[in-house]
Amino acid sequence: MPALTRHIHPGWLIIAPLLVLVMALYLGPILNILWLSVTDPEPGFGNYAKLGESDALIRIVWTTVRICIITTLFSVTLGYSIAYAMVHCHQRQKNYMLTLLLVSFWISILVRTFSWLMLLGRKGLVNVTLEDIGLIAEPIAFMRNELGVLIGMIHYMIPYAVLPLLVSMQSLDMRVMDASRNLGASGSQTFWRIYLPLTTPGIVASTLLVFILSLGFYVTPAVLGGGKVLMVAEYISVQLLVTLKWGTAAMLAAIMLMGVLAMLWVMSRFMKLSTVFGGAAR
Amino acid sequence: MHDKQFMKETLQDSAHAYKEGRMDRRTFLALCGASGVALNAVLAGDAEAAADHVVMWNWGGQSEECHGSAIGDAFTASTGKGLKFDTSGPLEGKIKEMVDSGNVTADVADADLFNAVSLGPTGHLEPIDYSVVSKDKTLPGYALEHGVSVILYGYAFVYDTEAYGDNPPQNWADFFDTAKFPGMRSLYKWANGSLEAALMADGVAGDALYPLDMDRALAKITSIKDNSLYWGSGSEAHSMVVNGEVSMGMVWQNRGRNIENDTDGRYKLVNNQALAMPGAYIVPKGNPAGAAVMQFIATAQEVPAQLALLDCLGMTPSNPAAFGQIPDDQQDYAITSAKNIDKIVYNDPDWWGKNGGDAVNAFLEAIS
Numbered sequence: 001m002p003a004l005t006r007h008i009h010p011g012w013l014i015i016a017p018l019l020v021l022v023m024a025l026y027l028g029p030i031l032n033i034l035w036l037s038v039t040d041p042e043p044g045f046g047n048y049a050k051l052g053e054s055d056a057l058i059r060i061v062w063t064t065v066r067i068c069i070i071t072t073l074f075s076v077t078l079g080y081s082i083a084y085a086m087v088h089c090h091q092r093q094k095n096y097m098l099t100l101l102l103v104s105f106w107i108s109i110l111v112r113t114f115s116w117l118m119l120l121g122r123k124g125l126v127n128v129t130l131e132d133i134g135l136i137a138e139p140i141a142f143m144r145n146e147l148g149v150l151i152g153m154i155h156y157m158i159p160y161a162v163l164p165l166l167v168s169m170q171s172l173d174m175r176v177m178d179a180s181r182n183l184g185a186s187g188s189q190t191f192w193r194i195y196l197p198l199t200t201p202g203i204v205a206s207t208l209l210v211f212i213l214s215l216g217f218y219v220t221p222a223v224l225g226g227g228k229v230l231m232v233a234e235y236i237s238v239q240l241l242v243t244l245k246w247g248t249a250a251m252l253a254a255i256m257l258m259g260v261l262a263m264l265w266v267m268s269r270f271m272k273l274s275t276v277f278g279g280a281a282r
Numbered sequence: 283m284h285d286k287q288f289m290k291e292t293l294q295d296s297a298h299a300y301k302e303g304r305m306d307r308r309t310f311l312a313l314c315g316a317s318g319v320a321l322n323a324v325l326a327g328d329a330e331a332a333a334d335h336v337v338m339w340n341w342g343g344q345s346e347e348c349h350g351s352a353i354g355d356a357f358t359a360s361t362g363k364g365l366k367f368d369t370s371g372p373l374e375g376k377i378k379e380m381v382d383s384g385n386v387t388a389d390v391a392d393a394d395l396f397n398a399v400s401l402g403p404t405g406h407l408e409p410i411d412y413s414v415v416s417k418d419k420t421l422p423g424y425a426l427e428h429g430v431s432v433i434l435y436g437y438a439f440v441y442d443t444e445a446y447g448d449n450p451p452q453n454w455a456d457f458f459d460t461a462k463f464p465g466m467r468s469l470y471k472w473a474n475g476s477l478e479a480a481l482m483a484d485g486v487a488g489d490a491l492y493p494l495d496m497d498r499a500l501a502k503i504t505s506i507k508d509n510s511l512y513w514g515s516g517s518e519a520h521s522m523v524v525n526g527e528v529s530m531g532m533v534w535q536n537r538g539r540n541i542e543n544d545t546d547g548r549y550k551l552v553n554n555q556a557l558a559m560p561g562a563y564i565v566p567k568g569n570p571a572g573a574a575v576m577q578f579i580a581t582a583q584e585v586p587a588q589l590a591l592l593d594c595l596g597m598t599p600s601n602p603a604a605f606g607q608i609p610d611d612q613q614d615y616a617i618t619s620a621k622n623i624d625k626i627v628y629n630d631p632d633w634w635g636k637n638g639g640d641a642v643n644a645f646l647e648a649i650s
Contacts, residue, residue, distance in 0.1 A: 227512020
């Protein structure tokens, strides 16, 4: 036993049950998916070859990636200004803002999605008001198209973007900014050359979080896209439940998984990912 | 296999004993645990279902109440067995997954007849026992080896009387004519019905639809793509119309009356050229209640059940004996009523069962 503990830290014993659970309940099904993608309907890489043969599949993947990039861009930018405002206002106001943020975080995605329809739909509050005061003759098509999907997704993702940024900004040593001003830099110079670079880990963290979560969006595109914005998650569900092409579904799931892993790997080339996830930069 | 059957019977007996108080709960559960068969049913929380219930797998909402009153009560009266529900929606993939996993918890699924064509030959369904269920109590061609049509629902459309009141649209050709009838349209997202409507609009006769000419249908669909939305559920179809998002909307005919009521008659149902879809009862392979479910299906075929389903859910009878008894206030809405039956066309479950998957994908790719 002493020989064993010399090589294996006893701490592992405490986390062993968790590790076993994760292996059994998470890795198992993932391996099963990967296996399905090369065995259904017949063994081989036929499902993956479809990506090269079918324009439609490529288009669906591209639509997904495009929407996720735009969503991430807007969510992180808007999230940055919200987090900035929260860090730099009075404690009281900060608490109000944090409460509002968390409340929207907790509201079901379905409720938030359908609220947008009531607000921005063809007969929604905004269109009806604009028509009544005579600003527009025809309702503006905010919803049931790609714009609608983006509005719904960005709105849903902003709290996810804010939280990592908030943590990153709160941990900054503000004396550095004072020093910068003291040395003659203007306010905007200090922001662009000191503040922004110091919050990079927060930006990367919220970008990764928002992008990866966006890839799996299902409800929002299905409802707000009016059936014409087809993203990977919805397509996978149709292949599983309606058309019974489980191999295609597994292939797309595997592609998404590998895409995310590849993204993390590329990121790790440029920076220490541990700083993004809250570790110390060494 | 033999052992399995034996255990199942033992368990059914003990379930009766447990219900009547001759066996305590712990012994009963221990017996369940000892048998591999019913362990699943115990895990699912309704061990008794194995013995004296039939579990119906439907789509929830109103259907739970309606299936209970229209079929369940009569079934219980004649057999003494109860009716329970799983309301998670028996999509084809879910049925396949349930049977493949060996954890079959449902006896009868409220599905489409084309599901019987695609899942039957792959061994996922029990054959229908036509010594109990009647082939004459449904339309000809709708009593298949692995499923029987119990109701019909139709792909029809509603239109805005304020927009087209003077010259209302009559058929699918008008539905697809956005020059003559300007405005938005809504269609079903998973191809079914939408493809047939497009072909009829393009001039194909209702009795010559199958095999579907996919290229021709998709060309017609994409011709109104900019003016159309697509719905994935009955409630979404309903809300697109009621919220005024479309001037003409394809709907399931059984929703027609509710839409007319909810819009105070502003939207009106057109059943001309409605596509009759055979809604079918199918039985997952290895269902817990065994052969008893066939009696349930037979009960659903009877005229009183057929008329009760029409009254409660708006589902149209498929038993020809019930056609003549459709009440006056349902004549406009039921697609097999004397008023509508000569104007409708019929879905071919065989074509959909064999080609449905590819058709759905081609359709999704065309509209996205």
